[in-house]
Amino acid sequence: MAIDPQHWQPTASINSLRKRAAIMAQIRSFFAERDVLEVEMPLMSQCAVSDPFLDTIEARYADYVGSENYPLYLQTSPEYAMKRLLAAGSGAIFHLGKAFRNGESGSRRHNPEFTMLEWYRPGLDDQQLMDEVADLILPILKLDSVERLSYAQVFKRFLNIDPHTATLEVLVAETRKHVDIDLDDDDRDTWLNLLMSHVIEPNLSDLGAVFVYDYPASQAALAQVKTDAQSQQVASRFELFVDGIELANGYHELTDAQEQKQRLLKDQQTREKLGLPQRPLEMRLVSALEAGIPDCAGVALGVDRLVMLALGADSIQDVIAFPIERA
Amino acid sequence: MANYSTNQFKNGLKVMIDGDPCNMVDVEMVKPGKGQAFTRVKLKNLMTGRTWERTFKSGDSVEGADVMDTDMEYLYNDGEMWHFMDPATYEQVAADANAVGDSHKWLKEQDSCMITLFNDNPISVTPPNFVELEVTETDPGLKGDTAQGGSKPATLQTGAVVRVPLFINQGDVLKIDTRTGEYVSRA
The missing domain is CATH 2.40.50.140 (Nucleic acid-binding proteins)
Structure with a gap:
């Protein structure tokens, strides 16, 4: 990345920044009215996210100036810390602040430093939390309703395949029909993701706002796994797409400490297999779950993208004053 | 030529794809919140003019294409080929109808044009705006x-x-x- 001395100006107009500030205020008053507590979580942590497909940005910290320094990891989401608060009895909480993801630039929808809204609701499941997400975003985006389709339904509608039962060969063949890619991969989820991003998401843009829910159990991340009406194992996870843009990701949260520990360790193994950096796992999350976390649903929403959609902007750079190239 | 990795992809980068030089017209990272990152590139084949999209896995690399844009003066058409000269070196090149395409309508002798050379052969001619x-x-x-x-x-x-x-x-x-x-x- 080169620094151009001429590029001193913001990429977002002052008018867009005013509208952005109004949306931030609207979000805070939404939660204040519903008695959800605003919390501030550390942006730097001694532990890093386990997800093999998220890369953490490292900061260096020294206990005193000039002494040996060691890594702190910029958070990719405040999830781990917020769950520790939930286990400590916080009740409903939200976090509106920065998150950081290495390598996520070079797109109209990404900036490696971005604003994330994340909130947790004890006593709600994923379907009930979708209601609340809709209550928040519909007035901001001036929309009337959000459609709901299961992961199986969107694959059925746009590709006529069953994402839960289709074999690897079927998924590869279907992907090759739509996507020109030279790839050899035996992970079904890779091909499902390609179909999702290259075929389904563009189609979803015609539907306006859509919740896609009941993801494959293999893509559960930190969601509970349940059995759906078709006796299929699915993750209690949803994503919100607006105009084909992925805006939010929510779970009926995993509360089982042992299962959580297994998923962290499995991620670390995958990292090793892929030659990715091994970073300290957040075992304090496992301890928190052992102590007991209320049954709850949680969701993370990309605020820059929300503003982008609300303003009808083509690019995330239009709603961030100084994106990475100018930061 | 050097190889370029997906993190070096950018608009205007010229690369070899399936044996033809191509220009990257649009580069977009595709990264689902959960899952692997890909880079989706709109490519223009500089030989055929065809535009299409190809997706690369993060970390994939492709070979650069020896493609160079250079300003040259249009000299004349001999009935088959269009002849151009580099005003600095007086070196001449001849472009065929395929390379000249529709640009022939705007070529006036002694006007300066942009010639795209691939391995030193002209593959496209862009007249002044x-x-x-x-x-x-x-x-x-x-x-x-x-x-x-x-x-x-x-x-x-x-x-x-x-x-x-x-x-x-x-x-x-x-x-x-x-x-x-x-x-x-x-x-």
């Missing part, structure tokens, strides 16, 4: 009508036909925008 060409044939101009309404076809010295205002006469020299093929003004 604006050219000045003489009208060789058009209906007589209407006196007094200098601004308002109506248009008519005019044939220019290169054979190109453009829509012009009614007041234009044979022998007038016109400024044309070659990107749109539209009349701009009298030169």
Whole structure:
């Protein structure tokens, strides 16, 4: 990345920044009215996210100036810390602040430093939390309703395949029909993701706002796994797409400490297999779950993208004053 | 040529794809919140002009293409080939109809054009954005009508036909925008 001395100006107009500030205020008053507590979580942590497909940005910290320094990891989401608060009895909480993801630039929808809204609701499941997400975003985006389709339904509608039962060969063949890619991969989820991003998401843009829910159990991340009406194992996870843009990701949260520990360790193994950096796992999350976390649903929403959609902007750079190239 | 990895992909990068030089027209990272990152690239094949999308896995690399854009002066057409000269080195190259494409309509001798060379052979010719060409044939101009309404076809010295205002006469020299093929003004 080169620094151009001429590029001193913001990429977002002052008018867009005013509208952005109004949306931030609207979000805070939404939660204040519903008695959800605003919390501030550390942006730097001694532990890093386990997800093999998220890369953490490292900061260096020294206990005193000039002494040996060691890594702190910029958070990719405040999830781990917020769950520790939930286990400590916080009740409903939200976090509106920065998150950081290495390598996520070079797109109209990404900036490696971005604003994330994340909130947790004890006593709600994923379907009930979708209601609340809709209550928040519909007035901001001036929309009337959000459609709901299961992961199986969107694959059925746009590709006529069953994402839960289709074999690897079927998924590869279907992907090759739509996507020109030279790839050899035996992970079904890779091909499902390609179909999702290259075929389904563009189609979803015609539907306006859509919740896609009941993801494959293999893509559960930190969601509970349940059995759906078709006796299929699915993750209690949803994503919100607006105009084909992925805006939010929510779970009926995993509360089982042992299962959580297994998923962290499995991620670390995958990292090793892929030659990715091994970073300290957040075992304090496992301890928190052992102590007991209320049954709850949680969701993370990309605020820059929300503003982008609300303003009808083509690019995330239009709603961030100084994106990475100018930061 | 050097290899380029997905993190070096950018608009305008020239790479070899399936044996042909291609230009990256649009580069977009595709990264679901949960899952692997890919880079989706809109490519233009510089030999055929075909545009399509290809997706690369993060970390994939492709070979760069020895493609160079250079400004050259148009000399003449010998009936088959169009000849250009580098004004600094006086080196000459000849481009065939495939490379010249529709640009031939705007080529006037001694005008400077951008020639795209692949392994030193011309594969495309881009005329200047604006050219000045003489009208060789058009209906007589209407006196007094200098601004308002109506248009008519005019044939220019290169054979190109453009829509012009009614007041234009044979022998007038016109400024044309070659990107749109539209009349701009009298030169």
